[in-house]
Amino acid sequence: MTRPTDEIDAYLDGEPTPEQARALQDWIQADKANARAFLAAVRLHQQIGSQLRKDRFDQALRSTDQPATTKDGDAAIQALAELTRLNEEGLQSPVNFTTWREEKANKAAAEHRKVLLTRTLVGGAIAAVMLLGVVLAIVLLGGPDNDQPIVETPVWPDETTPTTLPVVATLTDAVGAQWRSDDKPVQLPMGVQLVAHERLTLTHGFAEITTLRGAKALLQAPCTFELTDHDNAIRLHSGKMVGKCETPSSKGFVVHAPGMDVVDLGTEFGVAADAQSGSTVLVMDGSVRAQPTEQSPRAFEPVVLETSQARRVKAETGSLEMIAVTEAPVFQADLPHPYVASVLEAKPVAYWRFENDTGQIIKSEIQPDRDQLTVIGNAQLTEDGVVGKAALLTNQAEPYAYFETRESIAALGALDEYTIELWYFTNERYEVDKDNSVGTLLSLYDPEQGNQFSDASDAKLLSLELGNDFWVDKPAKWWGVHRPPNWREHAIRCFPLRDLQSAEKQEIYSTKQYLIGRWQHLVFVKSTDGVTLYLDGEPVDQAGYTPRMLGPAAVRLGRSALDVVQETDPDAAKTPLGHGHQRALRGRLDEVALYAKALDPEQIKKHHALATGEALKDLID
Amino acid sequence: MTELWYAHQPAISAYLYAAVPNFHDAEDLTQQVAVAVARDFDKYDPDTPFLRWAIVIARNRVLNHRRSFAMSKIVFSQDTLDALADAAPDQQPITTAYKAALDNCLDQIQNKSRQALKLRYEEDLRTKEIATRLSMTANAVSVLLHRTRAALAECMKKKIDSET
Numbered sequence A: 001m002t003r004p005t006d007e008i009d010a011y012l013d014g015e016p017t018p019e020q021a022r023a024l025q026d027w028i029q030a031d032k033a034n035a036r037a038f039l040a041a042v043r044l045h046q047q048i049g050s051q052l053r054k055d056r057f058d059q060a061l062r063s064t065d066q067p068a069t070t071k072d073g074d075a076a077i078q079a080l081a082e083l084t085r086l087n088e089e090g091l092q093s094p095v096n097f098t099t100w101r102e103e104k105a106n107k108a109a110a111e112h113r114k115v116l117l118t119r120t121l122v123g124g125a126i127a128a129v130m131l132l133g134v135v136l137a138i139v140l141l142g143g144p145d146n147d148q149p150i151v152e153t154p155v156w157p158d159e160t161t162p163t164t165l166p167v168v169a170t171l172t173d174a175v176g177a178q179w180r181s182d183d184k185p186v187q188l189p190m191g192v193q194l195v196a197h198e199r200l201t202l203t204h205g206f207a208e209i210t211t212l213r214g215a216k217a218l219l220q221a222p223c224t225f226e227l228t229d230h231d232n233a234i235r236l237h238s239g240k241m242v243g244k245c246e247t248p249s250s251k252g253f254v255v256h257a258p259g260m261d262v263v264d265l266g267t268e269f270g271v272a273a274d275a276q277s278g279s280t281v282l283v284m285d286g287s288v289r290a291q292p293t294e295q296s297p298r299a300f301e302p303v304v305l306e307t308s309q310a311r312r313v314k315a316e317t318g319s320l321e322m323i324a325v326t327e328a329p330v331f332q333a334d335l336p337h338p339y340v341a342s343v344l345e346a347k348p349v350a351y352w353r354f355e356n357d358t359g360q361i362i363k364s365e366i367q368p369d370r371d372q373l374t375v376i377g378n379a380q381l382t383e384d385g386v387v388g389k390a391a392l393l394t395n396q397a398e399p400y401a402y403f404e405t406r407e408s409i410a411a412l413g414a415l416d417e418y419t420i421e422l423w424y425f426t427n428e429r430y431e432v433d434k435d436n437s438v439g440t441l442l443s444l445y446d447p448e449q450g451n452q453f454s455d456a457s458d459a460k461l462l463s464l465e466l467g468n469d470f471w472v473d474k475p476a477k478w479w480g481v482h483r484p485p486n487w488r489e490h491a492i493r494c495f496p497l498r499d500l501q502s503a504e505k506q507e508i509y510s511t512k513q514y515l516i517g518r519w520q521h522l523v524f525v526k527s528t529d530g531v532t533l534y535l536d537g538e539p540v541d542q543a544g545y546t547p548r549m550l551g552p553a554a555v556r557l558g559r560s561a562l563d564v565v566q567e568t569d570p571d572a573a574k575t576p577l578g579h580g581h582q583r584a585l586r587g588r589l590d591e592v593a594l595y596a597k598a599l600d601p602e603q604i605k606k607h608h609a610l611a612t613g614e615a616l617k618d619l620i621d
Numbered sequence B: 001m002t003e004l005w006y007a008h009q010p011a012i013s014a015y016l017y018a019a020v021p022n023f024h025d026a027e028d029l030t031q032q033v034a035v036a037v038a039r040d041f042d043k044y045d046p047d048t049p050f051l052r053w054a055i056v057i058a059r060n061r062v063l064n065h066r067r068s069f070a071m072s073k074i075v076f077s078q079d080t081l082d083a084l085a086d087a088a089p090d091q092q093p094i095t096t097a098y099k100a101a102l103d104n105c106l107d108q109i110q111n112k113s114r115q116a117l118k119l120r121y122e123e124d125l126r127t128k129e130i131a132t133r134l135s136m137t138a139n140a141v142s143v144l145l146h147r148t149r150a151a152l153a154e155c156m157k158k159k160i161d162s163e164t
Helices: A007-014 A018-030 A033-064 A069-092 A094-141 A336-346 A561-567 A603-610 A616-620 B001-021 B023-039 B050-065 B066-071 B078-090 B095-107 B111-121 B126-135 B137-164
Strands: A167-181 A184-186 A193-195 A199-211 A217-228 A232-243 A254-257 A259-265 A269-276 A277-284 A290-293 A302-303 A312-313 A320-323 A350-352 A373-376 A380-382 A390-393 A403-406 A418-426 A437-444 A461-466 A491-495 A508-513 A522-527 A530-535 A538-543 A553-556 A587-595
Touching: A007 A018, A007 A033, A007 B137, A018 A033, A018 B078, A033 B078, A033 B095, A033 B111, A167 A336, A167 B111, A167 B137, A199 A373, A199 A491, A217 A437, A254 A269, A259 A269, A259 A277, A259 A603, A277 A290, A302 A312, A302 A390, A336 A373, A336 A587, A336 A603, A403 A461, A418 A437, A418 A603, A437 A587, A461 A522, A522 A603, A553 A587, B001 B023, B001 B050, B001 B078, B023 B050, B050 B078, B095 B137, B111 B137, B126 B137
Parallel strands: A232 A254
Antiparallel strands: A167 A184, A167 A193, A167 A199, A199 A217, A217 A232, A232 A269, A254 A259, A259 A290, A269 A277, A277 A312, A290 A302, A312 A320, A350 A587, A373 A403, A380 A390, A390 A587, A403 A553, A418 A522, A418 A587, A437 A461, A437 A553, A461 A491, A491 A508, A508 A538, A522 A530, A530 A538
16 A cells, blocks of 8 residues: 555644545554654654754744743743634634734735835835936946847746636646746646636646646646636646546546547546657556547447556647557656656656565666666665665675666667766775675676687676775786776776777776765766766766777666676686676665766766755755 | 663654644653653563564553544544554664654755655644645645655665665
């Protein structure tokens, strides 16, 4: 039973419906862990209140003109007691409390207006004098060279928005949302009411709109839509959305898409629209009716679709055809974490989040029927990821566990630019005299090459590893590596050895040690200038060389491609690699993304900030 | 006894607040439980965990006061109260790190999120009243409070993890 966050919040805010109360109690009683989790949520709720009230009390004491004395302290306590009494009275007789608060607020507003009026009068006088000065300056010295007006993003709705049209929906949530209306950027404040026939484009992020009847439309950018004059409908001109109809009043929600109307029969469903190619509907839960539009009422016979069924209308024919679920677009069914939204916006070619509950396959968020990771060994999922779940590799002994795609990532061809992004967590200090000398985070390798190389430096692979300090003292001959002068122990190493262009032996290392016991963000960027390694949002090393790993690449996580290459072909000549089985990660991996482009430093920094909560304001405002 | 009480008071208080969703009722009950613990402390067996013993007293107080829950929209069933009482002694203590993390993370909250928190926790307003004050819909206020609490919890976890 998943954590009932809505029910817990409703309880904490004193407003659960009977259904929510029942669901909450069922959840608490189902497992002692749930009861503990509920108590922890209540405790946080209490502590927030205690801290804020304490801050206000302290502020009240500090704001008095007289030094704090026992008498003042008593007075403050008496004031709080009076406030508490009035609050209690307010709970019993809301009218009195509201009247009391309104009187206070009106008085404060009147005082504020007096101040504003005074400032306006004084400011106006000063402005008039300044304006006279500016006019004189222009007359005497000539006008400004720069005639460009200062453009600020207007807050929608503006004075051009018709006010006589009916309100049909509300913007109820958003993550990273940016908007355009009539092809100009606009800001939509949370909770803004939306009127019929207004056409809006969501250019970035995700947004949730709720109709007057309670149906929710979760929109994913880029998306253009329009509200109709119906209180439970939306017109999707282009883009993707998920419809959720969870209350009885919201049933019958209609999505008008090019070539097709989708009518909810009590469900969760996704619709993707494109004016050129047509529309697709996928039912995630419940059922919908797909029917022709009013413009083409005889294009096809209406059909009821059940869970996991999908249909597509082609724009050129207008006919409805059945499609496999795997052919349908990927729909985001819930507002994602801002970090996830930001990664998706950067358009990775593969993105593994390790949120799957079962099975031996980890799907990519980008195209779930492609670029799947196969789970080898007893790798597990753990709840304490960076966002949601993470992969857990314990690897205390053979056989070692890891993940791999087996086949090449289709979108990673011969690229001049690409980026690898991942999060890792380890408690291990990798040492050569232990049975695990290197913790491989990720390897890209050419599955066609197999083990047809005589030296590791000829291997077509790129590996990000957590290293050790052994090599400082004893460079292993088969590595043939020369340490750069800024080599640090316990660093992150990017391993290939030989530059493709110059054939020189090069590597890059982080100039910071990797840390144990905490999640760290690692990004490897290959651009036309060379390669850069970023750790926790900051660049830590750079080199102007081209890795040998170019062309189609398969992915292995948690284990070096070199190790397994030996194992899969025992009859082939062994490569003189040494430490063959000792490059397995002991730790966690999460949010692994590959991009067919170079991410810029600001984007990398933003990703790190969004995941670590350093951008708390961005997260919640 | 004082040391034992202060060490476990947050856990007892959390149980009472979970059982009695009205803040002021929960505060009153906490005081009553404190008095009962002080009065009966000579009957406390030191071989029993203090928190477990105090929770039994708290549970009885809750049962005695159920008739005064007319203000609440929800009254937990006996089974739910028992489940909470059973889990209450397992709560982690409120450490200095927890309080410091809360203080630090609260300081980072600004603008409308901070306004909503102050209206909810300092003035004990409901979502509709907060919505009126902030010119938002009640649903948007619910979402805002939910996201703010989730962000606070996440911020605190990361701060506490980085300290340990």
